[in-house]
Amino acid sequence: MMNVGITGGIGSGKSTVCKIFETLDIPVYYSDWHARILSDTHPDIVSGVTKLLGGSIYQSGKMDRKRVGEIVFNDKEKLNALNHIIHPVVAAHFEEWKMMHNDYPYILKEAAILFESGAYKQVDQIITVSAPVDLRIDRVVKRDGISREDVLSRINNQMKDEDKIKQSDYVIYCNDVDLVIPQVLEIHHALIDRD
Numbered sequence: 001m002m003n004v005g006i007t008g009g010i011g012s013g014k015s016t017v018c019k020i021f022e023t024l025d026i027p028v029y030y031s032d033w034h035a036r037i038l039s040d041t042h043p044d045i046v047s048g049v050t051k052l053l054g055g056s057i058y059q060s061g062k063m064d065r066k067r068v069g070e071i072v073f074n075d076k077e078k079l080n081a082l083n084h085i086i087h088p089v090v091a092a093h094f095e096e097w098k099m100m101h102n103d104y105p106y107i108l109k110e111a112a113i114l115f116e117s118g119a120y121k122q123v124d125q126i127i128t129v130s131a132p133v134d135l136r137i138d139r140v141v142k143r144d145g146i147s148r149e150d151v152l153s154r155i156n157n158q159m160k161d162e163d164k165i166k167q168s169d170y171v172i173y174c175n176d177v178d179l180v181i182p183q184v185l186e187i188h189h190a191l192i193d194r195d
Contacts, residue, residue: 008129011136013174
């Protein structure tokens with residue numbers, strides 16, 4: 001079974017692309033979703049984050065993600081420290097998840113920061129989903145109800161699309177011009193043929 005990473009910046013359209021792959025019966029490991037669950041429940045993460053950001057960061061057993069975002073997206077050192085706490089736990093969880101999905105031709109590991117977190121080392125092929133920055137900002141403002149400035153701050157804390165594309169095997173353009181489904185189907189068939 002082949003492990004395929006799928007990445008792209010915030011608002012790039014990764015989730016939409018992943019849903020299309022799921023309709024093709026390809027399992028998708030959503031790293032951000034699993035990281036959220038593990039951030040509330042895994043003792044190593046809870047302990048590490050509490051030491052890094054203080055005990056008030058957890059309210060009623062749940063991480064205050066809005067507060068965490070306000071802190072780390074304006075402090076690269078704290079963002080890196082937070083990633084070093086969370087990403088090893090998510091990587092180990094992915095390895096367990098893979099074992100339950102080994103009868104598929106390939107699986108996808110979705111991660112916004114696939115390269116930055118080192119998760120690219122767990123995959124054989126990489127797909128980057130790309131979209132123009134203005135479109136990404138509009139999508140996230142509409143989806144999350146946060147300001148354009150906050151979205152831009154998050155984008156600026158992520159690796160640039162051009163750099164991701166250089167390290168990727170495939171690129172999907174999720175903009176207002178290119179059709180997404182044909183791009184996904186082309187990559188799907190290429191991956192099936194490789195298996």
